[in-house]
Amino acid sequence: MVTLASALENAAERVPERTALVFGDLRQTYAELDATVNRVASVLAEAGLGAGERCAVMGVNTPGFVYALFATAKLGAIFVPVNPRSAPPEVAHILRDSGARVLVVDPALVQVATAATGQLDADAPALLCLGAADGHPDLLAEAVGRSAERAPSTVTERDDAMILYTSGTTGFAKGVLMDHHRLVWTGVTIPIGTIGMTEGASLVHVAPLYHSGEMTMMLIPGVLVGATHVILSHFDAATVLDTMERERTTIFFGVPTMYQMLLAEYLKRPRDLSAWRSSIYGAAPMPPEVAARLQETFAGVRLFSCYGPTEAGPSGFFSSPLEAVRRPEVTGYRAFPLMRVRVVDAAGKDVAPGEVGEVLLAGETVMKGYWRNPAATEEAFLDGWLRTGDLARLDPDGAMTIVDRLKDMIISGGRNIYCVEVENAVASHPSVADCAVVGRPDPVYGETVAACVTLAGGQALTLDELRAHCAELIADYKLPRELIFGPVPRNPSGKILKRVLREGMTTSTPQESRPKPR
The missing domain is CATH 3.30.300.30 (ANL, C-terminal domain)
Known part of the structure; x- marks a missing residue:
């Protein structure tokens, strides 16, 4: 049995002196990270967070986000990441829908948070800050001096662990409910089982940590293998390349736009990126000319194209490095391990090669359902298969290319x-x-x-x-x-x-x- 909490604790016992977090001048080992998380969990428990309760966290990429995630897991509570760029009504919707007991925010977002909680009809969550903010408790300062001992835990892999709110491209976001089993298996099937994330990997986190891609495909599996996590607060191509050179990072995850910017910056001023081994991209198509130039410029880097909605972990299907470069317009060729994929017509029948249909997914990483929304959950499944709402063309060689959203x-x-x-x-x-x-x-x-x-x-x-x-x-x-x-x-x-x-x-x-x- 593996949970998010036990994954961190195992790493702290197995490789206690290995660097776990790098952020500016901060460098923490896994032993130090686990101790800090235990202290943060003590403060959250004192604020009223218990097993099954929801802890909403709205923040940019900082170590505090990581502490809050794993501290919530240790308490058996449910982690609810919130887009830090959300407006007060959007935050209020998530707080109301999830029934969050605690809201953790960056100090710069206190005004948005208080405006959001002011819109709630019921009791507002306890507000804690990841740093100093007038009139609000500083979660990290409160944690200093607390006991670093691990509290007894009865959390199992089938307990609810996270509610990931969809991006709301068509309306108010719905909460995708995941347990520990699904989150761990997302890490096992994609970065560990397919991409090649191994013991001692070094990861640069510049895509938003609150997003399912960065969190479940990089952060969580990275803890499973005892990787070093280098955190950047925002994307800047020069800073990313400088960091990758200095920290000898091995894996990068980003959207195609990031790769285009990295390529342009590298061509202006090359760096020593010889440690870079694998790259993952998704969320949007990679322009063919960009894929070709990436392969030519970074010949030793394996470039994977990945597709998967939040409701699936995000897991689905992928292209291998050779396939991604040879046919960058193709979204993927095969399902990830432990996943199954179909492309079906409006009647739910598999389409013939050359035809377009809706992508259906099934596997270990597919969500339990939408949080407190049985009608939407029922609509999202067809005979046990997740309906993605994405339309794909199925080629005779098995390649699948996303061509549109059904709507x-x-x-x-x-x-x-x-x-x-x-x-x-x-x-x-x-x-x-x-x-x-x-x-x-x-x-x-x-x-x-x-x-x-x-x-x-x-x-x-x-x-x-x-x-x-x-x-x-x-x-x-x-x-x-x-x-x-x-x-x-x-x-x-x-x-x-x-x-x-x-x-x-x-x-x-x-x-x-x-x-x-x-």
């Missing part, structure tokens, strides 16, 4: 248009730095294609020029009919916020091209 597919004149196909064509234009495509209501065709484009520095682009470029790559009925310039809204994991984009486009003045009759 985002554009139907124009009775024809299905997959946004990702159009986005790939638009993104290949040399004047385009970023883009997103959505459907806009059309009185004749039902919907028409609208493209939101962020231009590369100093570039210009017209709708006719973009359509001429895309006409070489996609069918004419898929071509953008409207072109809007502006930043593409994304969540911290890199996913496009289509709902936000649609809302913003209602006030924009687009260039427009009416479709020809067909």
Whole structure:
């Protein structure tokens, strides 16, 4: 039986002097980390956090986030990470929905936290800070001087461990409930069983720790193998590369945009990254030209493409390094160990090669369900398989390529248009730095294609020029009919916020091209 708490305790007993955390000038061994977590757990227990209670934590990447995670696990409580960029109503929704007993926040977020708790109808959670803040207890200061002894625990791997709120790209977020078993197996199947995270690995954490990808694919499995965790508070390409060189880090996880920035910075000033062994990317497609340049520049690095929704751990399917470089447009070729994957039509029947269908997943890492939402849980499963809501094209060789969200597919004149196909064509234009495509209501065709484009520095682009470029790559009925310039809204994991984009486009003045009759 392995839980998050026992994983840390095992590492502290097995490799007590190995460096566990690096953050600025702070360097902590596993023995020191375990002792600190025990002290933090004592303070949380005193604040009213007990087995089965929820502890919400809203903070950027700091050691305090790690302490709070494992201290919550030691108490048998449920960890609820909160996006630190959330607005008060969004935080209030999570606190209300989860019924959090304790809220732990960075000092800089106290104002947001107090505004959120002020919107609650019931008793507000106890508010603790990861540092000094006027009028609020400092969790870390309170922990100093406490006993470092481990409290007796009866936590099992089937006990609830975490509620991961979905990004809310289509509305209010739902809480994905995970127990210790599911979280541990996510680490075993992806980074340990597939990517090659081994004893003594060194990981750089720059993607948000509160996000399921960074937490369950890097932090938790890293503790399982006794890895060194190098934490950066935010992404800056130069700082990341300098840190990777200095700390000799071996594994990096990020979204494709991060890799593009790292590549550009490295080409300006190379570093010694000879310790770098593996990389994982997901959440968005990797542009083929970027994948090719990454492979050419970092020849010794194994590049994995991974797909998996929060509801699955996030686990699903992947491409090996050779496959990811040879066909970067493909999302994945095979399921992770202990996972199964299907691509089905609207009737739930497996599609034939060449067809598009919804991705279904089943396996050890799939969620228990949505927290206190049985109706949504029932809707999320089909005969025991998790419905992802993602549409994928199944190739004859077994490759699966995500082409759209089921709810985002554009139907124009009775024809299905997959946004990702159009986005790939638009993104290949040399004047385009970023883009997103959505459907806009059309009185004749039902919907028409609208493209939101962020231009590369100093570039210009017209709708006719973009359509001429895309006409070489996609069918004419898929071509953008409207072109809007502006930043593409994304969540911290890199996913496009289509709902936000649609809302913003209602006030924009687009260039427009009416479709020809067909």
